[in-house]
Amino acid sequence: MSKSVSKEKSMIIQKEMIAGLLKELGNAKETGKKVVYTFVPGNISELILAFDMLPVYPEINALQSGMRKKSEGFILDAEKLGHSEDVCTYVKCDVGMMINGNIGPSGEKIPAPDLLLLSYTGCFTFMKWFETLKRLYPNVPVALLHTPYQEGHKITPEMTKYMVKQLKEEVIPKMEQVSGNKYDEEKLKKILANSSKVEETIIKIFDTTKNRPSPIDAYFAGVYYIGPINNGFRGTPEAIDYYNELYKEIMDRVHKGLGPITPEGEMEKERFRLVVEGPPNWTHFREFWKLFYDMGAVIVASSYTKVGGVYDMGFRVNPDKPLESLADYCMNCYTNLNLEQRVELLSKCITDYHADGFLVNSIKSCNSFSAGQLMIMQQLELRLEIPVGFIESDLVDPRYFSYANIKNRLESFFQMLEQRKLILD
Amino acid sequence: MEALNEIIKKCNELAFDLNFTRAKEWKKQDNSRVLVGYMPIYFPREIVHAANGLAVGILGGGDKKQIIKGDAYYQSYVCHMPRGIVELVLDNHLEDFDGFVFPSICDVIRNLSGMFQLFGKGKFVKYLDFPQNFLPEVGGEFYKSELQHILNEIKKINNIEITDESLQKSIELFNKNRKLTEEIYNIRSEFPWRITAADVYSIVRAGFVIPVEEHNEILEEVIKLLKVENGEPLDKIRVIVIGAFCEQPPLSLIKTIELAGCYIIEDDFLLGSRWIKGDMNTTKYSPLDSIVRAYLEQSTFSSSVYDVDNPKELRLLNQLKERKVDGIIFAAPSFCDPALLDHPILQKACDDNNVRYISFLYSENTGQFKVIKEQVGTFSDSIKLWA
Ligand code: SF4
Numbered sequence A: 001m002s003k004s005v006s007k008e009k010s011m012i013i014q015k016e017m018i019a020g021l022l023k024e025l026g027n028a029k030e031t032g033k034k035v036v037y038t039f040v041p042g043n044i045s046e047l048i049l050a051f052d053m054l055p056v057y058p059e060i061n062a063l064q065s066g067m068r069k070k071s072e073g074f075i076l077d078a079e080k081l082g083h084s085e086d087v088c089t090y091v092k093c094d095v096g097m098m099i100n101g102n103i104g105p106s107g108e109k110i111p112a113p114d115l116l117l118l119s120y121t122g123c124f125t126f127m128k129w130f131e132t133l134k135r136l137y138p139n140v141p142v143a144l145l146h147t148p149y150q151e152g153h154k155i156t157p158e159m160t161k162y163m164v165k166q167l168k169e170e171v172i173p174k175m176e177q178v179s180g181n182k183y184d185e186e187k188l189k190k191i192l193a194n195s196s197k198v199e200e201t202i203i204k205i206f207d208t209t210k211n212r213p214s215p216i217d218a219y220f221a222g223v224y225y226i227g228p229i230n231n232g233f234r235g236t237p238e239a240i241d242y243y244n245e246l247y248k249e250i251m252d253r254v255h256k257g258l259g260p261i262t263p264e265g266e267m268e269k270e271r272f273r274l275v276v277e278g279p280p281n282w283t284h285f286r287e288f289w290k291l292f293y294d295m296g297a298v299i300v301a302s303s304y305t306k307v308g309g310v311y312d313m314g315f316r317v318n319p320d321k322p323l324e325s326l327a328d329y330c331m332n333c334y335t336n337l338n339l340e341q342r343v344e345l346l347s348k349c350i351t352d353y354h355a356d357g358f359l360v361n362s363i364k365s366c367n368s369f370s371a372g373q374l375m376i377m378q379q380l381e382l383r384l385e386i387p388v389g390f391i392e393s394d395l396v397d398p399r400y401f402s403y404a405n406i407k408n409r410l411e412s413f414f415q416m417l418e419q420r421k422l423i424l425d
Numbered sequence B: 001m002e003a004l005n006e007i008i009k010k011c012n013e014l015a016f017d018l019n020f021t022r023a024k025e026w027k028k029q030d031n032s033r034v035l036v037g038y039m040p041i042y043f044p045r046e047i048v049h050a051a052n053g054l055a056v057g058i059l060g061g062g063d064k065k066q067i068i069k070g071d072a073y074y075q076s077y078v079c080h081m082p083r084g085i086v087e088l089v090l091d092n093h094l095e096d097f098d099g100f101v102f103p104s105i106c107d108v109i110r111n112l113s114g115m116f117q118l119f120g121k122g123k124f125v126k127y128l129d130f131p132q133n134f135l136p137e138v139g140g141e142f143y144k145s146e147l148q149h150i151l152n153e154i155k156k157i158n159n160i161e162i163t164d165e166s167l168q169k170s171i172e173l174f175n176k177n178r179k180l181t182e183e184i185y186n187i188r189s190e191f192p193w194r195i196t197a198a199d200v201y202s203i204v205r206a207g208f209v210i211p212v213e214e215h216n217e218i219l220e221e222v223i224k225l226l227k228v229e230n231g232e233p234l235d236k237i238r239v240i241v242i243g244a245f246c247e248q249p250p251l252s253l254i255k256t257i258e259l260a261g262c263y264i265i266e267d268d269f270l271l272g273s274r275w276i277k278g279d280m281n282t283t284k285y286s287p288l289d290s291i292v293r294a295y296l297e298q299s300t301f302s303s304s305v306y307d308v309d310n311p312k313e314l315r316l317l318n319q320l321k322e323r324k325v326d327g328i329i330f331a332a333p334s335f336c337d338p339a340l341l342d343h344p345i346l347q348k349a350c351d352d353n354n355v356r357y358i359s360f361l362y363s364e365n366t367g368q369f370k371v372i373k374e375q376v377g378t379f380s381d382s383i384k385l386w387a
């Protein structure tokens, strides 16, 4: 492992973008900008931007609370209020944060919402989450955008029509009412045109893992790369600049034949290439990542980086059809794909990125991801004859991160990969 | 009493027959008949009936099916019901079924629909996405297209196109079924000593696996018998049991609650059969529209339905008043997200309104009831003491 860790320009840009958003949120009451709470999967941030409002993503607050070791206290406080041990820990972390004054992970107070935009792509817990928030903010309107599931492997015209109608009849009128601005379709089209540029660059970025060595880790570093698009910047000029810069840096690594950057510097020898399914653990993110890079394992594709949108199956927003595009974007998020589509997508990743193995990180409190993962594993093993591995942890509840257990399982998995390599060679 | 016991015995056999014998026999009598299995909670069985089919409720393996293969498909932190269903699939209990419907209630059921697709079970597998938007021209239109999709699938199998007349007839039969079921609940609310909650459960559950015409006859007979006084009132508290709308509690758990000093006056055990409140209105709307309207406007409250415009805690408190109930038992399956995520909301409403409640978890194959019995017993005693 090379020990040189210097901040890339893209990292600085991203930091400034997030800091700018936090500052705007901090000043929202003075500037009169309205604040919209919404979710990452199926986040129609372009529409929020078109109304000049500011987004807040409770899941991102929760995951950052997890990374900053604040989540456990919040979860315990929520459990004292009667929240079950068995449910999604993001919800409990968020509720705990709110009842403790809504001080965000960065230490700044997060303004209360002016609108709860419930677009709950691919997970019922989102709906329950906002039912809970509605009780905490009884006077705040809720705009619901129900995203139909891709149960039949496709998006039908009826599904799109249903979503567009909801946008027109429910979401846009509430946004107009809260923001005091009229819906401006031309403005939305321009924002979406930016989004489509960003989508193209993101595809190119995650496609660089085809190289050997892979210049990036598409899971542990990947979650940073998707930060801006998941945090409300899709469709902004800043996002275009950020992703262009990131792509340039990654291509530079490719030309130099360099492997991915880790928190301890550059990974020098790539031994295993993996595709990972499921979100990461946030409370022990660094230790978790280290278990991989210490073994020379690089993640060449992950499903988690597709929760905020799946672009590698051909989907792009079409600025000429703005509302239809937003609808299709929501319906295309990873957890809104049915199980067979998930198998197909993972299978494509394994093949395209020449993975040696497939690993599931199963999250205890996330049924949306977890229920069915064992069958996904079986299917991939059967179809591709690829070694599969399985570990368990939680998103932000540190009580469910067992370092020793995960380490043991990973060691056996890597041994299996090693042996298979010897046989294949 | 003898006659009632006979009916209950028959219903018990039907309700817990994991081979779905009666439904399969019914199908064999006519080549154009189809069997459509559906998962909890609610599904408008009327449309299948009108297309010469029988919609059969699949409620898991309960405590009757040993889980061997099903566990290999689910992590320990997923509820029990889907493993029971997978076990039924892999042991070929569902072989004669033509299709399967998975109503959109939670992520586990949703992903189970994908597993059925991967297993290649049935001629169709449909995840029925109930709208969460309740405007007729928005959510209503979408829901109609979802129902039409199922009808198209059935037509591909038996070439039967439903007509307004056939659907009208089916709606009338199910309107009657709901009315009769409600009447049994009403009698039980007034005279809870005349029949146990466990027996009501078996009678209602039998309706999930037999033709509605046969079930209506059973219900009519039961009502006739229940109108005659039998037994005597006991010193028990009146409770609502809530949270058990999907994975079903074992029958012994229902019995345990009653033996520990409660009359279960209301419950959400087999909520699908009582989901629509009142009749579907076919005089105002076309038959298919009346099914859609009934869902949008006459649905009961549930953890799987977005409720912000009609808060569920208020509806629960109303139910409590209407049924003159002394307390609430929150009984949810372990790891059931929808039920458990509602608990803080519902329990806060109870606290704010001085409503007594207890809460515990179960799974469909729970076999030990000692702790629950003690908990319920203490709950019942404390309410009696305060009263
Ligand atoms: S259950 Fe999973 S997908 Fe749903 S909100 Fe929680 S973490 Fe997100």
Ligand code: SF4
Binding pocket: B079, B080, B081, B082, B105, B106, B107, B108, B109, B246, B247, B333, B335, B336, B337, B338, B339
């Ligand atoms: S018991 Fe709860 S979590 Fe399990 S399938 Fe039913 S609704 Fe979903």
